[in-house]
Amino acid sequence: MLSLSVKNRCTASNCITDIIKSYHIRTLTTSVKKMPYINPPFITTASNTKLKAFRKVRPVLQRHSSSWVAGQSHSRSLSGQSSLNDLRHLNRFPHHTLKTGNDDFYPAEQLTLEDVNENVLKAKYAVRGAIPMRAEELKAQLEKDPQSLPFDKIINANIGNPQQLQQKPLTYYRQVLSLLQYPELLNQNEQQLVDSKLFKLDAIKRAKSLMEDIGGSVGAYSSSQGVEGIRKSVAEFITKRDDGEISYPEDIFLTAGASAAVNYLLSIFCRGPETGVLIPIPQYPLYTATLALNNSQALPYYLDEQSGWSTNPEEIETVVKEAIQNEIKPTVLVVINPGNPTGAVLSPESVSQIFEVAAKYGTVVIADEVYQENIFPGTKFHSMKKILRTLQREHPGKFDNVQLASLHSTSKGVSGECGQRGGYMELTGFSHEMRQVILKLASISLCPVVTGQALVDLMVRPPVEGEESFELDQAERNSIHEKLITRAMTLYDTFNSLEGIECQKPQGAMYLFPKIDLPFKAVQEARHLELTPDEFYCKSLLESTGICTVPGSGFGQEPGTYHLRTTFLAPGLEWIKKWETFHKEFFDQYRD
Numbered sequence: 001m002l003s004l005s006v007k008n009r010c011t012a013s014n015c016i017t018d019i020i021k022s023y024h025i026r027t028l029t030t031s032v033k034k035m036p037y038i039n040p041p042f043i044t045t046a047s048n049t050k051l052k053a054f055r056k057v058r059p060v061l062q063r064h065s066s067s068w069v070a071g072q073s074h075s076r077s078l079s080g081q082s083s084l085n086d087l088r089h090l091n092r093f094p095h096h097t098l099k100t101g102n103d104d105f106y107p108a109e110q111l112t113l114e115d116v117n118e119n120v121l122k123a124k125y126a127v128r129g130a131i132p133m134r135a136e137e138l139k140a141q142l143e144k145d146p147q148s149l150p151f152d153k154i155i156n157a158n159i160g161n162p163q164q165l166q167q168k169p170l171t172y173y174r175q176v177l178s179l180l181q182y183p184e185l186l187n188q189n190e191q192q193l194v195d196s197k198l199f200k201l202d203a204i205k206r207a208k209s210l211m212e213d214i215g216g217s218v219g220a221y222s223s224s225q226g227v228e229g230i231r232k233s234v235a236e237f238i239t240k241r242d243d244g245e246i247s248y249p250e251d252i253f254l255t256a257g258a259s260a261a262v263n264y265l266l267s268i269f270c271r272g273p274e275t276g277v278l279i280p281i282p283q284y285p286l287y288t289a290t291l292a293l294n295n296s297q298a299l300p301y302y303l304d305e306q307s308g309w310s311t312n313p314e315e316i317e318t319v320v321k322e323a324i325q326n327e328i329k330p331t332v333l334v335v336i337n338p339g340n341p342t343g344a345v346l347s348p349e350s351v352s353q354i355f356e357v358a359a360k361y362g363t364v365v366i367a368d369e370v371y372q373e374n375i376f377p378g379t380k381f382h383s384m385k386k387i388l389r390t391l392q393r394e395h396p397g398k399f400d401n402v403q404l405a406s407l408h409s410t411s412k413g414v415s416g417e418c419g420q421r422g423g424y425m426e427l428t429g430f431s432h433e434m435r436q437v438i439l440k441l442a443s444i445s446l447c448p449v450v451t452g453q454a455l456v457d458l459m460v461r462p463p464v465e466g467e468e469s470f471e472l473d474q475a476e477r478n479s480i481h482e483k484l485i486t487r488a489m490t491l492y493d494t495f496n497s498l499e500g501i502e503c504q505k506p507q508g509a510m511y512l513f514p515k516i517d518l519p520f521k522a523v524q525e526a527r528h529l530e531l532t533p534d535e536f537y538c539k540s541l542l543e544s545t546g547i548c549t550v551p552g553s554g555f556g557q558e559p560g561t562y563h564l565r566t567t568f569l570a571p572g573l574e575w576i577k578k579w580e581t582f583h584k585e586f587f588d589q590y591r592d
């Protein structure tokens with residue numbers, strides 16, 4: 001039983017009724033229609049649902065009512081609340097009497113979505129979105145009842161997570177890491193450890209030297225910028241990779257994966273809606289999600305699908321100019337190279353032209369190079385740092401103020417150690433004070449995971465020829481590379497042999513992003529189910545084969561086109577055959 005009391009008459013009655021209707025608060029509607037002004041403190045009994053419903057309409061009631069009258073005259077007025085006009089009180093104290101025998105005690109409600117940071121609600125991350133969530137449901141169903149579905153397992157092709165898909169960790173990495181985790185082993189006789197066949201001598205030596213760099217225990221915080229000895233290894237790796245262009249340990253920040261670096265950088269540079277960040281479309285949704293969290297604007301620049309998802313620096317400049325006209329500062333430009341989800345690798349010419357734009361407009365460049373090791377035969381990766389140094393040498397003065405943050409990670413490449421959260425960023429061209437801000441932000445999180453830092457060291461300084469682990473390590477790396485390439489090419493060929501699919505040839509990374517041109521009937525069916533055509537295709541694929549992919553809409557795509565993203569990490573080629581069969585049947589079912 002709900003009892004409402006009416007004080008003043010208010011002109012907002014129609015509005016209130018509409019709002020209440022729109023929230024389907026049927027139990028309240030009849031009463032409220034007759035009561036244009038509701039005074040909340042006079043609700044004497046109500047179910048939680050009714051109170052929640054009331055809270056939804058309350059802000060509108062308040063906006064439209066000339067006087068929100070507090071219920072001072074009510075016999076059960078809230079103790080200690082001098083002003084019930086204050087909405088904060090209304091949020092926290094349900095206005096119902098609880099028969100506790102203690103009139104002073106009113107249990108507070110749980111928070112609702114209205115109470116949380118709306119930027120968090122706005123952020124979207126499709127890689128773990130609706131289709132992967134449906135896959136989780138199906139996985140649970142398979143565990144309970146293995147016969148209930150037309151497949152026996154879920155193939156997670158939705159995320160670049162190699163070890164989830166049975167990629168074996170590199171032996172050398174894990175030998176060193178296990179010694180770091182259990183230092184008692186390091187006190188044993190080295191020969192005995194080697195004789196146990198569990199550890200190679202070079203792994204033991206490496207663990208000892210790393211332990212010294214780390215300072216004695218992976219269980220202790222390190223410096224916020226990361227262990228100095230490991231930063232030295234990273235700087236040496238970069239110098240070698242970039243044909244002698246020098247990198248300095250002071251410019252290296254070790255991070256908990258590349259995601260942490262993106263978070264640091266965007267939370268520093270995003271000042272609100274007047275900040276614009278150029279992101280490639282299609283993009284890895286970490287960027288749009290982080291921008292949403294920071295309440296800043298994504299400025300999309302489209303990659304050109306027909307030319308293998310190439311980047312057009314002229315388009316980037318057009319986007320920059322338009323942003324400036326709209327009074328949005330194009331503060332940051334994100335380049336993902338090799339691309340996720342496209343697999344495209346940038347040419348040195350494109351990179352140089354991107355730096356022209358950055359130099360002209362003072363735009364910070366984030367070079368997301370986490371796939372730099374995943375390069376297919378016939379393609380060469382050129383780091384943005386190396387090209388920047390070349391430009392600076394060739395054009396004295398012109399590129400000196402370019403600010404570049406280059407990111408790398410232990411999650412990808414042949415390491416595939418996503419769960420260990422290792423990564424680094426190299427800062428080039430930032431002022432001292434800006435670096436101090438970045439350091440301060442890093443120090444708020446204390447330090448990146450120390451074993452993740454150790455993994456960065458192993459990634460940038462693998463065993464070399466002559467060391468005991470070298471041969472096995474090389475064999476393991478080559479096998480991972482070969483399998484990835486074989487699967488990528490099989491999938492690519494399969495897609496291009498099928499009706500209604502067109503796929504650009506990948507040059508690197510771990511993904512294919514084919515375009516799907518669905519028959520009209522399939523598009524209609526998707527609409528009927530309130531799905532986009534790409535969602536409908538991905539959902540049908542999942543429910544028929546167990547293959548979990550991500551609709552192109554999660555990454556951004558040219559309006560009117562539909563894509564999906566798949567990894568090629570799942571072992572074997574059988575699943576590709578299953579996909580082919582599904583696709584043919586799908587088209588047979590929906591062909592016009």
Ligand SMILES: Cc1ncc(COP(=O)(O)O)c(C=O)c1O
Binds near residue numbers: 286340370418
């Ligand atoms: C382009 C890109 N950048 C960054 C990341 C995040 O990687 P990490 O695991 O190092 O945080 C990913 C992960 O898939 C990615 O694809």
